[in-house]
Amino acid sequence: MRNLGSLEQPKPVGPLKVGDAKAMRDAYGETLVALGAKDKNVVVLDADLSGSTKTGLFAKKFPDRFFNFGIAEQNMLGAATGLALSGKTVFASTFAMFATTRALDQFRNALAFSKANVKVVVTHAGLMTGPDGASHQSLEDLAVARTLPNLTVIAPADAVETSQVIELAARERGPFYVRLVREKTPLLYDEKYRFKLGKASVLQDGRDLMVFAIGPMVAEALKARGLLKAQGFDIGVVNTASIKPFDAQTVVKYAKRDGFLFTVEDHSVLGGLGSVVCEVLAREQPAYVYRHGTHDLFGESGESKPLYKKYELDAEGIALHVKKALTYKQKVLRR
Amino acid sequence: MSETRVQLIERLKKIAHRMRVHILNMTYWANSGHPGGSMSATDIVATLYFHQMKHDPQNPKWADRDRFVLSKGHCTPVLYAALAEAGYIPVEELKTFRQVNSRLQGHPNLLKCPGVEASTGTLGQGLSMAVGMALAAKLDQKPWRVYCMLGDGESQEGQIWEAAMSAAHYKLDNLVAILDWNKFQIDGAVENVMNIMPMLDKFKAFGWNVAEIDGHDYNQILDVLEKAESSGQRPFFIQANTSKGKGVSFTQDKGDYHGRALTKEEMQRAMTELGEKFG
Numbered sequence: 001m002r003n004l005g006s007l008e009q010p011k012p013v014g015p016l017k018v019g020d021a022k023a024m025r026d027a028y029g030e031t032l033v034a035l036g037a038k039d040k041n042v043v044v045l046d047a048d049l050s051g052s053t054k055t056g057l058f059a060k061k062f063p064d065r066f067f068n069f070g071i072a073e074q075n076m077l078g079a080a081t082g083l084a085l086s087g088k089t090v091f092a093s094t095f096a097m098f099a100t101t102r103a104l105d106q107f108r109n110a111l112a113f114s115k116a117n118v119k120v121v122v123t124h125a126g127l128m129t130g131p132d133g134a135s136h137q138s139l140e141d142l143a144v145a146r147t148l149p150n151l152t153v154i155a156p157a158d159a160v161e162t163s164q165v166i167e168l169a170a171r172e173r174g175p176f177y178v179r180l181v182r183e184k185t186p187l188l189y190d191e192k193y194r195f196k197l198g199k200a201s202v203l204q205d206g207r208d209l210m211v212f213a214i215g216p217m218v219a220e221a222l223k224a225r226g227l228l229k230a231q232g233f234d235i236g237v238v239n240t241a242s243i244k245p246f247d248a249q250t251v252v253k254y255a256k257r258d259g260f261l262f263t264v265e266d267h268s269v270l271g272g273l274g275s276v277v278c279e280v281l282a283r284e285q286p287a288y289v290y291r292h293g294t295h296d297l298f299g300e301s302g303e304s305k306p307l308y309k310k311y312e313l314d315a316e317g318i319a320l321h322v323k324k325a326l327t328y329k330q331k332v333l334r335r
Numbered sequence: 336m337s338e339t340r341v342q343l344i345e346r347l348k349k350i351a352h353r354m355r356v357h358i359l360n361m362t363y364w365a366n367s368g369h370p371g372g373s374m375s376a377t378d379i380v381a382t383l384y385f386h387q388m389k390h391d392p393q394n395p396k397w398a399d400r401d402r403f404v405l406s407k408g409h410c411t412p413v414l415y416a417a418l419a420e421a422g423y424i425p426v427e428e429l430k431t432f433r434q435v436n437s438r439l440q441g442h443p444n445l446l447k448c449p450g451v452e453a454s455t456g457t458l459g460q461g462l463s464m465a466v467g468m469a470l471a472a473k474l475d476q477k478p479w480r481v482y483c484m485l486g487d488g489e490s491q492e493g494q495i496w497e498a499a500m501s502a503a504h505y506k507l508d509n510l511v512a513i514l515d516w517n518k519f520q521i522d523g524a525v526e527n528v529m530n531i532m533p534m535l536d537k538f539k540a541f542g543w544n545v546a547e548i549d550g551h552d553y554n555q556i557l558d559v560l561e562k563a564e565s566s567g568q569r570p571f572f573i574q575a576n577t578s579k580g581k582g583v584s585f586t587q588d589k590g591d592y593h594g595r596a597l598t599k600e601e602m603q604r605a606m607t608e609l610g611e612k613f614g
């Protein structure tokens with residue numbers, strides 16, 4: 001991790017508008033500070049990454065309620081469980097990789113099993129993590145997290161949604177996993193937006209194909225929609241931030257209408273959004289699903305832009321795959 | 336004609352100087368990476384690769400080579416600098432560090448880069464892999480040895496202590512763990528984030544032979560590595576007192592350059608100090 005960014009509260013630059021760029025993790029840090037001021041019961045833990053995860057903003061404001069566990073993620077999640085079992089509302093942060101795969105047993109057998117009131121909020125998920133490479137690019141964490149009973153799993157699409165998810169997590173009892181990414185991403189929503197647990201947000205309807213996207217892929221899919229429009233295609237975009245609980249209804253509705261859906265995620269197609277959609281459809285409304293994401297591979301170093309280009313996860317790449325999907329759709333649905 | 340101690344140290348110092356220049360350049364070109372913890376480890380890594388370890392850059396997979404495991408995997412710049420100086424990879428290739436399709440990944444990848452012995456990056460895992468290698472050498476009754484470099488922040492991971500316990504249990508006197516005690520991790524001074532001291536007492540209690548050295552004093556590095564060769568049924572732990580960012584006046588003894596490259600102006604100053612050309 002590089003250029004940790006400053007821990008100064010960002011200067012108010014006037015209200016941001018839809019389309020402006022803001023990092024989800026900045027929204028996380030700011031929301032934590034607001035929550036900390038409102039509720040003395042909120043405590044925050046980190047594992048030597050407070051500059052990157054932005055829990056450092058809370059640490060500066062409320063040093064007594066911030067605990068740095070050092071580079072010891074397993075101990076952090078164990079201690080988070082203990083704090084929660086003793087009445088605290090706990091936020092625990094590190095990179096996605098270290099919360100899920102590194103500390104999985106503690107996550108499962110202490111935290112989730114106890115239904116502990118711990119909000120595990122991770123940053124640096126996916127290939128977007130960039131030059132640190134494979135060891136830091138979590139492509140399996142959604143798959144891992146969503147199989148843990150008692151756990152609510154959410155991957156917001158922008159900074160506005162992130163703030164709302166964090167506020168909701170603080171309000172609701174029980175364990176949460178919230179997946180954030182490293183880079184700034186465009187705002188998709190304004191303050192009128194209301195995130196609803198278990199509900200997808202349909203940003204655009206489309207005649208040719210519905211694209212179900214998650215995290216930073218939602219913004220890329222919207223851009224792809226623009227590119228495709230110019231080429232005569234009309235695609236819709238749905239933000240499926242709430243992975244668990246999942247909005248089966250919306251997926252079923254479009255599967256019934258179109259018989260063919262498209263999913264995209266900066267995550268492995270094994271066990272992530274693509275899998276969730278297929279599981280729902282297999283049960284309720286069999287349909288074709290074109291799953292775009294990473295295919296059974298480890299990531300690699302590179303700045304996020306060229307990486308997204310290589311793995312065809314930028315708008316151009318998504319547009320390319322949508323066209324492939326449409327060709328395939330024609331073929332299979334005509335039979 | 337064999338090299339005298341004075342000549343040896345002169346040679347190592349020259350290599351270490353070039354390695355520090357590579358480290359600064361590599362991270363500057365990539366505009367990311369970890370110069371601070373690479374520069375603190377440079378003198379020890381140089382001594383390992385260019386004196387202590389038996390290895391063959393022409394034959395990276397030579398079965399009887401000594402192994403070096405960089406447990407603090409983020410410090411790839413020091414590893415790649417050594418591999419380039421030794422001839423495992425061309426110096427020119429350092430320009431590709433952290434770029435898409437490069438063999439020189441941000442964290443070591445043994446499947447991609449010749450000379451890399453262990454894929455690390457998630458802290459706390461290298462010492463366990465080193466234990467496995469040392470066990471294999473024992474099983475095969477081979478004389479090769481394993482050197483493992485640990486970070487001080489990294490030593491907060493519980494797995495380090497599981498590995499320490501197992502190394503002593505299996506009497507791995509062919510294993511040397513070297514702590515790069517540069518006093519800083521990401522969130523600040525190790526002492527403030529999560530104290531790890533006293534490490535010598537801890538490793539001793541876990542059944543290791545222990546020693547403390549100045550990690551930038553070549554006489555001490557050479558002596559302790561020689562001493563560790565006959566460790567009598569115990570693994571050997573070296574606490575190397577180092578300075579993060581060692582080698583450039585304004586990066587030294589600071590946490591600031593843990594995970595960021597120098598700016599253009601800083602590079603100009605650093606290279607002038609080192610008597611090297613920039614750009």
Ligand SMILES: Cc1ncc(C[n+]2csc(CCOP(=O)(O)OP(=O)(O)O)c2C)c(N)n1
Nearest residue numbers: 048372456457458486487488489519520521
């Ligand atoms: C398990 C794990 N948690 C967190 C990180 C992120 N990280 C990378 S470097 C670092 C600090 C390392 O400090 P130290 O071991 O002292 O290294 P040095 O100062 O020698 O560079 C952290 C927390 C990681 N790589 N692995």
